Amino acid sequence: MSSLSTPASGGPEPLLLLLDPAARQTDGESVRIAKDVLCGGADVKVAYPETPSELDRVLSHRGRRRPVVIGSDLALQRVLQALYRQRELGSDPVGVVPVGRASELTAARALGVPGAPVAAARAVLSGVPRKLDLLVDDGGGVALGGVRIAGGGVRRTMGRTSGWRSLWAKLAAAEQGTSLTSAARDRGGQDLAGGRAEHGSRLRVEADGRLLADVHRPVRVVQVTLPSGDGAGAGVMEIVVRAPGALVRARAATVSVAGRGFGYEVDGHPVGPVRARTWTVHPSAWGLLLPAG
Numbered sequence: 001m002s003s004l005s006t007p008a009s010g011g012p013e014p015l016l017l018l019l020d021p022a023a024r025q026t027d028g029e030s031v032r033i034a035k036d037v038l039c040g041g042a043d044v045k046v047a048y049p050e051t052p053s054e055l056d057r058v059l060s061h062r063g064r065r066r067p068v069v070i071g072s073d074l075a076l077q078r079v080l081q082a083l084y085r086q087r088e089l090g091s092d093p094v095g096v097v098p099v100g101r102a103s104e105l106t107a108a109r110a111l112g113v114p115g116a117p118v119a120a121a122r123a124v125l126s127g128v129p130r131k132l133d134l135l136v137d138d139g140g141g142v143a144l145g146g147v148r149i150a151g152g153g154v155r156r157t158m159g160r161t162s163g164w165r166s167l168w169a170k171l172a173a174a175e176q177g178t179s180l181t182s183a184a185r186d187r188g189g190q191d192l193a194g195g196r197a198e199h200g201s202r203l204r205v206e207a208d209g210r211l212l213a214d215v216h217r218p219v220r221v222v223q224v225t226l227p228s229g230d231g232a233g234a235g236v237m238e239i240v241v242r243a244p245g246a247l248v249r250a251r252a253a254t255v256s257v258a259g260r261g262f263g264y265e266v267d268g269h270p271v272g273p274v275r276a277r278t279w280t281v282h283p284s285a286w287g288l289l290l291p292a293g
Contacts, residue, residue, distance in 0.1 A: 013042065013064070013065075013066050014042065014043040014044070014045070014063075014064055014065045014066070015038060015042050015043070015044045015045070015065055015066050015067075015068050015095070015124070016044075016045050016047065016058065016059075016062045016065035016066065016067050016068065017035065017038060017044050017045065017046045017047065017068050017070065018047055018049065018055070018058070018067060018068065018069050018070070018071075018075070018079060019031060019035070019046065019047070019048050019070050019071070020069065020070060020071025020072060020075035020099070020100075021048065021050060022071065022072065022075070022100065023070055023071040023072065023075065023099040023100055026099065026100050026101060027099050027100070030097075030099045030117040031070055031099055031117075033117045033118060033121075034070050034097040034099070034117040034118070034120065034121045035070070037117070037118055037121035037122065037125075038068065038097075038121050038124060038125065041121075041122075041125040042125060045062075045065060052078075052082075055078065055079070055082055056082050056085075056086070059079070059082050059083060059086065059088070060086060060088075066092045066093060066094070066095060066289075067079055067083070067092065067094050067095070068094070068095035068096065068097070068124050069094065069095070069096045069097070070096075070097045070099055071096075071097075071098075071099055071100060072098070072099070072100035072101075072104035072105060073098075073100075073104055073105060073106065073107040073108055073144060073267050073268070074104065074267070074269055076094070076096050076107070076108065076144065077107075077142060077143070077144055077266070077267055077269075079094065080094070080134065080142050080144070080286060081140070081141065081142045083286075084134075084136065084140075084142055084285075085140065089134075089285055089286050090284075090285060090286055090287065092287070093129035093286075093287030093288060093289050094286060094287065094288055094289065095123070095124035095127075095288075095289040096108055096113055096120065096124075096288070096289075097113075097117055097120040097121055097124065098113055098115060098120060099117065103268070104268075106145070106267075106268065107144040107145040107267050107268075110145055110228045111132065111144070111145075111228065111288060111290075112130075112228075112290050112291075113288070113290065114291065119291075122291075123289055123290055123291045124289050126292065127289040127290050127291050127292055128289070128290065128292050129287035129288065129289055129290075130287065130288050130289075130290050131284035131286070131287050132226075132284070132285070132286055132287070132288055133226050133234070133235060133281050133282060133283050133284065133285060134226075134281075134282045134285040134286055135147065135224070135226060135237065135279050135280070135281060135282075136279070136280055136282050136285075137277050137278060137279045137280075138277065138278045138279075138280075139274075139277065141266060141271070143224075143226075143266045143267055143279070144226075144267050145225060145226055145228070145267055146223065146224055146225035146226060146266075146267065147222075147223075147224040147264055147265065147266055147279060148221065148222070148223050148224075148264060148265045149203070149219075149221065149222040149223075149257060149262055149263075149264040149265075150220070150221055150264075150265075151201030151218060151219055151220040151221060201218040201219050201220065202215045202218060202219070202259055202260060203215065203219045203222065203257055203258065203259040203262060204256075204257070204258045204259065205219070205222055205239075205241055205255065205256070205257050206255065206256045207239050207250045207251075207252035207254070207255045208252040208253060208254055208255075210250065210252070212239065212241045212248050212250055213241050213243060213248065215259065217243055217244075218243060218244065219241060219242070219243050220242045220243060220244065221240070221241075221242040222239070222240070222241050222242075222257060223239070223240040223241075223242075224237050224238070224239050224255055224279060225237065225238050226238075226281070234283075235253060235281055235283035235284075236251045236252060236253055236281060237251070237252060237253070237255065237279070237281050238250075238251055239251070239252060239255055253280065253281050254278060254279070254280045254281070255278070255279050256276070256277070256278040256279075257276065257277055257278075258275065258276040258277075259275065259276075260275070261273045261274070261275055262274065262275075264277070
């Protein structure tokens, strides 16, 4: 990890700029533009954390500096997860400059972050913090916008990845190792995430204690989302359960899913498989710097 500091030039708050290595490879020009705008308007320390432990260390020693992420939804998600783990999530608002492929920036767009690097950087410098809810699971993971469980297992992205994406994919695999090993042993070693649909789709779903689906009938999709726009900050999630010939909708503060083994997507990124998972809404858990007005 390397870092640098620039003198203050009128910015009201000092910033800790966290550059996603994957963003620099995807669109280095947008990264450079955003960094120049931020360094020109505030006292900025730039860091390039290359491992989860370096990210933890940089955040824990940031002092008064506000964290600012230049990168994808996944980079922002992992920074929020590190702050949550350190019990520092709500202490300072977080800024983000979305850089990456369009499919990797859907959560940032839904939250109202400007897509252009200059506009997003200016929102960090002169915007106002907006309190937002966060989905937190019982394994310590967080979700910005939502979770999706498909009856046939999550889609696995093929090919090589780099930067925080590959690092955090390895970490997620290690965290899920116990669930994967025990479930695979029960099924004779068959891969749960890519196995037969009937195993992944037999799910029990409860929302605030209300039964939405049970294992006696297959489930095609379970979609959990945090409301955006006018519904943001309501302290509840929206749940949709799709089954053959049935559609169930609910709003709740907690949802629990259990089955023989299922994978799921968090903000579009695969996790699991697991046997059970509970997600809870943490109301107004974090602040995001957005354009004023």
